[in-house]
Amino acid sequence: MPHSFDWVCKDVVKKLQGKDLCPVKRLSDATKFRQFEILQKTAQSLFWKTEDIPIGYSLLQILEPNFPVPEPEVSAPIPLKCTVSQKLKGHLGAKVVAEGGASAEFAHSAGYNIEVQCTSIPASKLEILQNRKLVDKEPSFVKDCRIGATDLYVVTEAFEVTKGTVLEDSSSVNLQGKVLTPQFGKVQAQGEWQRERKDSVPILKGAVVAYKKKQLVIENDTCAILLSAKAKKKTLLGIPRMQPRFLSGSQYFQPKSYSLEIEISMFLLDCISMGMDLYFQHLQNEISEKTWKLAILSKDVQEVVFSSLLPMLRDKEILYDLMIMLELGDLGHMHGPGGVILDELRKDPWIGLKDLILYLLHALMVLSDTQLNLLALSMEKRLLLQQRELVKSILQQNFKYPWNIPFTLQPELLAPLQGEGLAITYELLKECGLKMELDNPRSTWDLEAKMPMAALYGSLSCLQQLVEA
Template structure:
């Protein structure tokens, strides 16, 4: 069902401001992205190749400000009625030549139909209202919600614009697929034969959306000051929501020409902060680190801790967060490092991770809760599959170092970059054991196109599609399309899009790490 909703959001954004608005991450929490609602964003991710998604908080800006007078109403534009009807039919064929050993051919026919009538409205907080809200003081005492966000160094944003449904549309989708496959083996002294397979599959889906569902939204960053808050009208990378909070201990190191960041652990490192200064609205901090114990470290050509005693050599925190290089080899190094960390776990732990993450792929909130708890591990408790993972890790805590556990966070971050449709399809792929074939196909797209910032055509390799079989090919195509790639099912000709680079990199990371767990 999530597939239908994601299609509605995607098609709506094509018509009403794709660049201006972001799609809601999931149907289940779409109502938490109304105007005035506050969302959080984790500041330091494990990867430099994708950004962390917005996380709903359940709080509103009106919950943390002293509202002595009513807040002006939103600016509401005239409703727009959008009728969307799609009927599509296509045919394709594939020939496989294995020399004298065997040859085969496959052909297929697919059709899709989709229909919906949406009544949409754009709601927005006016600049005048935002300015007026900034003059209001914060509630005293400070809410526990703000205190937790300050401790976690998370940036906060307020939703200022939304694209909402003002009717209750019935969504209907139907798809069908027919295929024919043939295989023949020439007569040899040892074996001969031929075979044929046919299939016909149809699917119908329907969903009724409730009124006031948010399909897409826009945010502006919150900056908290001593007596109030500021709402930035222009995005500025140098800003922090809590500018006067001292940054926690961070170690940056260089290995295989790639920079990674790791939060220190008291049992592992003793960190001494030497000096702190605030320049150009950017907190810069330097640390002197002393390693107190030996930890697991995959082999690499070079590794050096970033240390400095000269104020002129202090690096801004933002500079540490920027990737040193943005090429496919660096992405491979980053993912290979995490796969190596996963391989250090026992087979039992790897099995528990694989099967419980599989269960959670249908519940984005459960994945988010596990990510939050892993950041403060070993503290924190969860119910369900996330709790099973945490409990199993605690049993082996004496053998698990902070560095080794970071691979779990890396996997969770990559999964949360994907939308609900992709998580659903990824779960299907895990059950069908086709992750390794999907990974190779994604690699064949990323590797030659990674450096191109413009639209460029490419061709999917037939030999990489063959092991996926019919439905596996359809699922994989959908995974790629949801990343933003334009796929032509008939000719295998597709188009690279720069916007697909980040989600496609995250998908490649997910497939690689989940496959590592699958073969454990």
């Protein structure tokens, strides 16, 4: 659906305007972000957010029983409503239609009408849970997180739907005139063609649409919740984490025992001390290191990963399921191309291959469903190299600017992208939040585009390396 559960949750977060409030990404996860649910996050990049992944445990399940549980505070119901409709009418371009032309009308409408209620535990009440002993000295999921140097969080505030509702989305396309029909060998057809589509998705009572979290720290056989966002600490003490550090545009590795947030803070201080012009260079270094590691894999492994990812790009849920399995250390059974990748990991359990696949999956998760479909088309049409160079040039020009600014696309980079290839590329960029017009090289950099553009650059770079295998 063009306007999905993900869209509803993002819109709800905008309306609520709560600090540190996160939207739930998938309807299938809507009951996994309730209060006290434990989430994990693995540091994959300094430049885009990673997913909060529910591990299937509640904090109350792992603490010793027979202790006081803080009483949650429940807000009054909050009604939220949104209706979006648009209608576009115009003439289709000469490449799409036969001589004589055709007109098209596109109509789309979507909306939601929900009521949510906030269930929260204020920081003062969370004190009751501090330094409580664990039922097991080290639960199984904690061992997995320790191996993967993963940070854990606990949901402390959740906005739940109080009444079941239905998300509805409808669209229609009406073509009139003399049109080409590629599905019938580019036969010309005179007349009118219509298509209507209606979708509905039920959102059940109790579904969580937004949440807040606090970091969980496990030390020895006790756990604590970091009540202040400024109090940064590694979730699991004892094993150093390997994180990249950048100096003078080059990269080397040293053991670090910081959380991702601390690493980001140190990284930003490096940028300020060395000049913000190097900011893009750090992104370039991170991605270059990943593509170099991909390049040293065997050609057969690269081909398996590439050919398996191609069909998966058209179904984000499958990509997400594979990412969850890898994050939770589960190399169990999975049908289709995802299973092929898991089989490859079983053959060679080298953790580097798993980390490389996870890096790419996390970058892809930042992109929209539309972008993933466009990436699949780009892979089939071998457009990745040209797109990567175009995206690189845009980031290189604008990455350092913390404001919106006009810029011009480089003609020599646009030249290889003609016709359908250019249209696909423009849609990829527009979906990141850039303001662009197909017939105008002048565009506008939007600060909100920085993270999706960085993730797009990372995705294109890794996929292009796999193409070259």
